Amino acid sequence: MEETPVLVQVESLKDFCVQVFLKMDVPEEDARITTDVLVNADLRGIDSHGVARLRRYVNGLRDGMMVARPETRAVTETPTTALIDAGGGLGQPVSHRAMEQAIEKAQEYGCGFVTVRNSNHYGIAGYYAMMALEHDCIGISMTNAAVLVVPTFGRDAMLGTNPIAVAAPAGEERPFVMDMATSTVPRGKLEVYNRLDKPLPQGWATDERGTGTTDAARVLDNFKTRAGGGLLPLGGEGELLSGHKGYGLALWVDVFCAVLSGAAYANLVYPKTADGKPLPSNIGHFFGAWRVDGFRPVDEFKAAMDDLQRRLRNTPKAEGQERIYIHGEKEYEETERRAQVGIPLNPKVAADLKTIGQELDVEYNL
Amino acid sequence: MEETPVLVQVESLKDFCVQVFLKMDVPEEDARITTDVLVNADLRGIDSHGVARLRRYVNGLRDGMMVARPETRAVTETPTTALIDAGGGLGQPVSHRAMEQAIEKAQEYGCGFVTVRNSNHYGIAGYYAMMALEHDCIGISMTNAAVLVVPTFGRDAMLGTNPIAVAAPAGEERPFVMDMATSTVPRGKLEVYNRLDKPLPQGWATDERGTGTTDAARVLDNFKTRAGGGLLPLGGEGELLSGHKGYGLALWVDVFCAVLSGAAYANLVYPKTADGKPLPSNIGHFFGAWRVDGFRPVDEFKAAMDDLQRRLRNTPKAEGQERIYIHGEKEYEETERRAQVGIPLNPKVAADLKTIGQELDVEYNL
Numbered sequence: 001m002e003e004t005p006v007l008v009q010v011e012s013l014k015d016f017c018v019q020v021f022l023k024m025d026v027p028e029e030d031a032r033i034t035t036d037v038l039v040n041a042d043l044r045g046i047d048s049h050g051v052a053r054l055r056r057y058v059n060g061l062r063d064g065m066m067v068a069r070p071e072t073r074a075v076t077e078t079p080t081t082a083l084i085d086a087g088g089g090l091g092q093p094v095s096h097r098a099m100e101q102a103i104e105k106a107q108e109y110g111c112g113f114v115t116v117r118n119s120n121h122y123g124i125a126g127y128y129a130m131m132a133l134e135h136d137c138i139g140i141s142m143t144n145a146a147v148l149v150v151p152t153f154g155r156d157a158m159l160g161t162n163p164i165a166v167a168a169p170a171g172e173e174r175p176f177v178m179d180m181a182t183s184t185v186p187r188g189k190l191e192v193y194n195r196l197d198k199p200l201p202q203g204w205a206t207d208e209r210g211t212g213t214t215d216a217a218r219v220l221d222n223f224k225t226r227a228g229g230g231l232l233p234l235g236g237e238g239e240l241l242s243g244h245k246g247y248g249l250a251l252w253v254d255v256f257c258a259v260l261s262g263a264a265y266a267n268l269v270y271p272k273t274a275d276g277k278p279l280p281s282n283i284g285h286f287f288g289a290w291r292v293d294g295f296r297p298v299d300e301f302k303a304a305m306d307d308l309q310r311r312l313r314n315t316p317k318a319e320g321q322e323r324i325y326i327h328g329e330k331e332y333e334e335t336e337r338r339a340q341v342g343i344p345l346n347p348k349v350a351a352d353l354k355t356i357g358q359e360l361d362v363e364y365n366l
Numbered sequence: 367m368e369e370t371p372v373l374v375q376v377e378s379l380k381d382f383c384v385q386v387f388l389k390m391d392v393p394e395e396d397a398r399i400t401t402d403v404l405v406n407a408d409l410r411g412i413d414s415h416g417v418a419r420l421r422r423y424v425n426g427l428r429d430g431m432m433v434a435r436p437e438t439r440a441v442t443e444t445p446t447t448a449l450i451d452a453g454g455g456l457g458q459p460v461s462h463r464a465m466e467q468a469i470e471k472a473q474e475y476g477c478g479f480v481t482v483r484n485s486n487h488y489g490i491a492g493y494y495a496m497m498a499l500e501h502d503c504i505g506i507s508m509t510n511a512a513v514l515v516v517p518t519f520g521r522d523a524m525l526g527t528n529p530i531a532v533a534a535p536a537g538e539e540r541p542f543v544m545d546m547a548t549s550t551v552p553r554g555k556l557e558v559y560n561r562l563d564k565p566l567p568q569g570w571a572t573d574e575r576g577t578g579t580t581d582a583a584r585v586l587d588n589f590k591t592r593a594g595g596g597l598l599p600l601g602g603e604g605e606l607l608s609g610h611k612g613y614g615l616a617l618w619v620d621v622f623c624a625v626l627s628g629a630a631y632a633n634l635v636y637p638k639t640a641d642g643k644p645l646p647s648n649i650g651h652f653f654g655a656w657r658v659d660g661f662r663p664v665d666e667f668k669a670a671m672d673d674l675q676r677r678l679r680n681t682p683k684a685e686g687q688e689r690i691y692i693h694g695e696k697e698y699e700e701t702e703r704r705a706q707v708g709i710p711l712n713p714k715v716a717a718d719l720k721t722i723g724q725e726l727d728v729e730y731n732l
Contacts, residue, residue, distance in 0.1 A: 081477060110444035110446035155682040185608065255532075296626055307632075308631055312632060319576055
């Protein structure tokens with residue numbers, strides 16, 4: 001049904017992306033960080049957040065929505081907390097530095113938390129949470145995003161898919177890496193169902209009246225025209241399956257990422273000037289790290305993490321099921337596979353990269 | 367369908383509970399704290415976690431599952447983190463002190479986090495998160511609990527209903543108070559459906575084969591006999607409506623409350639000695655506080671919290687709906703109502719309290 005993917009090697013894909021960002025006047029370190037976050041998403045199998053988005057970054061940098069060389073500013077700082085104004089720059093470099101700062105604070109004081117405002121899309125939430133792992137810290141990362149999700153009983157989208165990521169180290173087992181949008185599904189899933197002309201399951205989305213719908217094309221059209229409806233929070237429509245809990249999680253993310261930082265919230269859209277020029281979107285992020293040994297010796301913690309995972313994995317399966325997963329496990333397996341055999345790019349994405357290369361005079365050596 | 371409730375006044379209900387705990391040899395301060403947490407649940411309308419549970423605490427203290435005068439011990443401490451061993455005592459007093467310690471650390475360093483092990487049921491998670499509010503802090507509280515929830519694709523319950531509570535102050539509006547079990551619904555909801563002989567919605571629970579079921583009595587029976595099945599995580603069965611996300615949230619709570627503290631996890635049951643005497647359950651908790659002004663001036667934060675709430679409240683409603691709620695709003699309204707008119711106790715609960723009073727020679731003056 002989907003076309004044969006184009007296999008590309010990790011290092012050549014990275015080289016290409018770095019060159020593209022350099023051509024867009026992004027400083028080299030920022031180009032490398034942004035590339036690493038994007039390609040890491042592809043490695044982990046989260047194709048929707050990988051180089052498939054390179055076009056959006058190139059356009060954003062070209063049109064002024066993203067500033068290539070932003071004036072980043074420390075607004076507030078205490079021993080364990082900080083607020084950074086990202087100056088409308090790319091989300092990835094400032095997020096990488098904010099998470100590094102949170103980890104440094106954790107190393108000195110036990111934990112550290114940094115919020116960021118005036119930023120842009122930062123890629124996969126899990127990337128930053130996972131930065132804590134090599135320091136024997138637990139990491140957390142959240143971001144808000146352009147509104148696509150309706151509050152419980154609401155007709156219009158007022159919340160982003162607002163993901164939460166938490167990463168905790170283990171010993172012999174792989175780390176626990178939860179990285180979840182707080183909506184039932186992301187928009188990309190609706191696009192897949194639309195392409196396949198399949199009806200959506202109830203609990204994924206609502207129509208322009210705010211009522212549950214199985215019509216993917218209608219929901220996607222309504223996004224474009226802002227006619228109402230949108231993605232449903234985790235737990236679905238109304239309160240029967242506790243959609244208000246997913247709504248609460250999304251709101252939590254908005255409080256931590258936007259209310260605590262001064263970023264846009266509740267009806268965040270990508271703003272434009274009067275003559276249609278896109279402006280920085282003022283997205284907000286939240287990062288944190290806790291030292292494991294601030295609570296318990298690291299070796300004890302890791303042994304218990306291993307034991308917890310093994311108990312879950314070895315417990316009896318539901319009828320017809322063969323495997324119980326730990327969060328992050330599928331992505332680690334995919335990373336190992338793709339690091340060896342290459343990243344399978346959708347042919348449309350590969351063609352798009354080729355076009356970007358031609359436009360910017362960057363050799364497409366994939 | 368349900369019998370007419372018995373209206374009791376808040377202060378007389380508190381006096382009664384304090385006397386009961388004193389008779390069980392609980393120190394006065396601990397008796398007052400435990401009572402306050404229980405009656406606060408009744409005030410907020412969370413009847414399942416209020417004085418309806420007094421019998422379980424009385425039995426727990428009588429049988430040795432809960433220690434009336436535990437040796438509480440500080441195991442680890444850094445400027446911003448700590449681990450407390452609760453010595454098998456009641457969950458509420460140690461949790462109240464742990465949250466106070468987290469707030470003190472936040473006031474000094476910007477944030478503070480305390481885990482607790484070797485504890486017992488601590489009541490409503492929201493109570494502790496809300497303690498941060500009067501200090502212009504954001505609070506968080508989590509606890510694990512006896513296993514009732516199945517992991518995605520698993521047959522047997524391996525996780526508790528593991529709630530997460532987050533509380534953030536506002537200005538003229540009420541604080542945001544999210545307090546949610548990470549399962550679709552708590553066991554109490556199945557009990558209500560069972561009493562009314564109503565079929566369960568799909569997505570709430572599984573049977574002994576690990577398959578979705580609408581049969582409440584069967585699920586409740588299976589709990590007793592440990593035959594398999596249980597409550598489903600938020601998002602329901604399998605991955606179609608993202609049940610793996612609810613499973614991830616429950617696992618997160620286990621990592622923070624149990625793996626980070628040394629409490630029991632994964633197949634936590636209420637343990638017993640060889641001759642059937644109950645033992646402390648080694649439940650774990652996690653508490654934290656962030657100073658708002660560690661990130662942003664408090665007045666700016668509160669103004670944005672008000673604005674966020676108003677925008678959500680005033681956005682168009684889904685067809686047939688009249689109101690969009692902010693988390694905590696219903697409970698604040700219920701608290702105001704019940705503080706005036708009294709707490710409506712289920713007649714069975716009122717009768718149970720009367721029996722406890724007779725057993726312990728405490729006057730039932732409700």
